[in-house]
Amino acid sequence: MDKLRTLDSKDLKLAINKCQESYKLAVDFLTNELPLSSKAYLPYNLQLTLLVIFFDVCPKPTIEQRDSLKRWFWITSLTSYFGSSNYTLMRQSVNNMKKYAETGYLEYITINKTVNYHNFLNSQFSFKSAASKTFALILASKKPRSLLDGNPINTIETLAIINKNEYHHIFPKNFLSQIGVIKRKANLHTNVCMTSLSNNRSISDKAPSLYFQQIQQLLGDKTYDILETNFINREAFEMGLNNEYEKFIIIRQNLISDYIKTLVEQ
Template identity: 55%
Template sequence: MDKLRNLTPLQLQTSVKKCIEAYKLAVDFLVSELPFASNAYLPYNLQLTLLVEFFMICPHPSIHQRDTLKKWFWHTSFSAFFRASNYTLLRGALVQVREFANNKVNVLEIDKNINYQNFVNDTFSLNKASSKSFILLLAKHCPKSILDGSSIDIYKALSIKNQYEFHHIFPKNFLKQLGTYKTQPKQYSC
């Protein structure tokens, strides 16, 4: 923050424009490379922050960098990497993203494994990062309508977060028949 105070108005204006362009590139990356239709499905806000930082440094990434960013996004989403973020974790992630953007490192290391058992057994709720990750994973695989087999327009289906539509993923009556419907229906957000 102190560095900003020493900038001239022209320097500040230039920095703001560069940040806006980086933000647009980050959003474009999410929409074109991942099944994003709404920021409501972003598992962690820090993912967008770090993508903006990357695109501020590297507005024209290589194919390798784009592929690495996609892997990084999915790994940080499913491992809950940013769930309990602290200064040390954030600082390390920022340094790593900057080094990656400047081609000083070839990979983005994530020192947290994906715990598949926790993910599978987690309760579904639209305000949870794990549920948002699950929705994006389903959307990535080009879902089809069970009625007629036609492709589902994920951008239309996910453009507005609608908690009432997710009963199709976890239908209450079906879950009750299986004996898996919990006594707290809000855990399924249906």
């Protein structure tokens, strides 16, 4: 900051303009390459800062660089890499991002942390956490369709503001409470999908064994195509029809884990 005092007004204006352009490029990347339409869903503010630094140095990245940045975004989000950031980590991350922008060498943005799929998917669903924001982005990246009518969910609007009414507990929490499932186990990421507000109200607290039958009746031969966009396959659907919560969660956890691997692996 002290160095800014040594610059004249012309240099400062040039720097401001360059910074603005870098921010625009970073936001363009986040909104076009990733299912992010609002800062409200950005897992960590430092991710945006580092992307701005990248585009400041490299405003026209290659396709390979853009793909690498997407993997970097998902890995840093899924591993909570910036969850306990300190000055040393921030400085190192800034230097590494600059070096990657200058050289294109992947080693500079390689994150030496592995994704703990079980812990991530069985975390509590709460938009106060970066993990749940990340999970919402994963759901959106699948381009989900509403369970009851099959209509595409407008994920841009859904992710514009945090609105809990646009997320549905597949096994409703009140239903699970009635059969003895504790609140902590009912509110797992793996029990949540996106939905339209009208569908959410229509399903309400119905047992899956009831509204899954309704899904079959309404969607007909499109049932499994629609369900797949919500990480529910035929086997998981059968568990829902039988109100088998634990088995449903295990199956869906495996489905989402396999998908996440496509986001973070080369």
